[in-house]
Amino acid sequence: MRAVLVINSGSSSFKYQLIDSDSEQVLASGLVERIGDENSGITHTVEGTKHRRELEIADHTAGFAAMMDAFSEFGPSLQDDPPTVVGHRVVHGGQRFFEPTIITDLVKINIEDLSELAPLHNPGGLQGINAAQQQFPDIPHVAVFDTAFHQTIPAAAYTYAIDRAVAERHRVRKYGFHGTSHQFVSGAAATFLERPLADLRQIVFHLGNGASVTAIDGGKSVETSMGMTPIPGLVMGTRSGDVDPGVLLHLMRHARMDVDDIDNLLNKRSGVLGLSGHTDMRDLSDAIDAGDDKAREAFDVYIHRLRLYLGAYASVLGGVDVIVFTAGVGENSDVVRAAVLEKAGFLGVRIDPERNAVRSHDARRISTDDSAIDVLVVPTNEELEIARQAVAAIS
Numbered sequence: 079m080r081a082v083l084v085i086n087s088g089s090s091s092f093k094y095q096l097i098d099s100d101s102e103q104v105l106a107s108g109l110v111e112r113i114g115d116e117n118s119g120i121t122h123t124v125e126g127t128k129h130r131r132e133l134e135i136a137d138h139t140a141g142f143a144a145m146m147d148a149f150s151e152f153g154p155s156l157q158d159d160p161p162t163v164v165g166h167r168v169v170h171g172g173q174r175f176f177e178p179t180i181i182t183d184l185v186k187i188n189i190e191d192l193s194e195l196a197p198l199h200n201p202g203g204l205q206g207i208n209a210a211q212q213q214f215p216d217i218p219h220v221a222v223f224d225t226a227f228h229q230t231i232p233a234a235a236y237t238y239a240i241d242r243a244v245a246e247r248h249r250v251r252k253y254g255f256h257g258t259s260h261q262f263v264s265g266a267a268a269t270f271l272e273r274p275l276a277d278l279r280q281i282v283f284h285l286g287n288g289a290s291v292t293a294i295d296g297g298k299s300v301e302t303s304m305g306m307t308p309i310p311g312l313v314m315g316t317r318s319g320d321v322d323p324g325v326l327l328h329l330m331r332h333a334r335m336d337v338d339d340i341d342n343l344l345n346k347r348s349g350v351l352g353l354s355g356h357t358d359m360r361d362l363s364d365a366i367d368a369g370d371d372k373a374r375e376a377f378d379v380y381i382h383r384l385r386l387y388l389g390a391y392a393s394v395l396g397g398v399d400v401i402v403f404t405a406g407v408g409e410n411s412d413v414v415r416a417a418v419l420e421k422a423g424f425l426g427v428r429i430d431p432e433r434n435a436v437r438s439h440d441a442r443r444i445s446t447d448d449s450a451i452d453v454l455v456v457p458t459n460e461e462l463e464i465a466r467q468a469v470a471a472i473s
């Protein structure tokens with residue numbers, strides 16, 4: 079058996095999967111949550127059973143060690159049956175990395191250099207890589223970049239209209255993120271529809287804790303809502319999405335906020351949390367049902383932003399064939415999906431409320447049969463996509 083170990087180092091989490099690369103069966107999976115927090119812990123799932131351990135996990139190096147302990151204790155044994163390759167999610171690949179890349183010392187230096195552009199994500203990614211290389215020194219390690227799928231975005235879309243010299247010197251441009259998910263989901267949507275990917279103009283909403291929307295023309299990303307960093311675009315769990323940059327100048331001048339305060343504000347104290355006190359869409363819905371006005375307002379802001387991008391991306395693509403929802407909110411919240419599309423009748427979108435209410439882990443259509451645009455829910459699987467790309471990179 080050829081097994082791939084996939085490591086997905088997030089800003090405060092560490093997810094992993096061991097996947098049989100022939101059958102694509104998941105042999106084990108796990109989640110290390112709240113890294114750096116007091117109540118961190120690990121959940122390791124094998125053969126349908128969840129094993130939970132509470133322990134303090136200070137960083138991604140410790141997260142990797144906790145994963146190794148979980149494999150030893152609950153199986154399958156990585157000692158007896160080591161993986162043939164490790165695939166690593168790396169968030170920022172800048173302008174250097176457009177493809178899955180076998181990790182060398184030089185590649186690591188470049189990833190470290192790009193930490194400047196993704197300070198919440200790349201350092202943890204590197205820790206995961208170093209720990210995994212130490213544990214498995216004799217097998218290839220492959221980096222799969224969140225930014226890679228967006229390399230096809232044209233200059234007109236990735237260029238910010240600021241002084242060109244300043245932008246070039248500091249690598250300021252749109253890069254875009256969640257590319258592995260957008261790629262997987264747009265391919266799976268074409269498969270579901272039994273239509274060639276090359277024929278489809280798609281708008282894919284990845285609505286998780288972090289959220290982004292991408293316009294995909296014939297399988298290629300042509301525009302996406304995140305930018306140089308994962309802050310802009312949609313309203314997220316704790317990140318602001320789009321704000322007037324003048325607001326930041328104002329806060330620095332008049333509210334005595336420094337760079338770290340602004341960083342903390344936009345990344346950790348904004349979005350749905352900043353507006354309502356809740357980060358999770360389930361908690362937000364409960365609060366709305368209980369009559370909480372702030373929660374209702376946060377929901378309205380969240381939905382308004384999504385509608386704005388739907389219209390903009392329909393115009394960028396010159397028409398839309400498919401709209402896809404994915405990730406935690408996109409896959410699970412029929413209320414969000416219905417609200418985003420409530421005014422999209424002018425595009426020819428017609429949602430079937432019964433289909434929208436179905437709960438399932440499979441790809442499904444939620445539009446009516448006579449809708450001009452197919453609206454789908456397609457579960458994302460970043461780990462499987464990383465496993466496929468890692469295997470392809472070493473074949």
Ligand SMILES: Nc1ncnc2c1ncn2[C@@H]1O[C@H](COP(=O)(O)OP(=O)(O)O)[C@@H](O)[C@H]1O
Nearest residue numbers: 285286287288357358359360405406407410411
């Ligand atoms: N049943 C549900 N209804 C509404 N929202 C949900 C549901 N399940 C999960 N979510 C949302 O999905 C989010 C997590 O999405 P996920 O894609 O796992 O995020 P990430 O990978 O960015 O951590 C949660 O914060 C929550 O808001």
Ligand SMILES: CC(=O)OP(=O)(O)O
Nearest residue numbers: 088169255256288308
């Ligand atoms: C890049 C990014 O925002 O990732 P996540 O949603 O995992 O935080």
Ligand SMILES: [Mg+2]
Nearest residue numbers: 286287288405
């Ligand atoms: Mg995610």
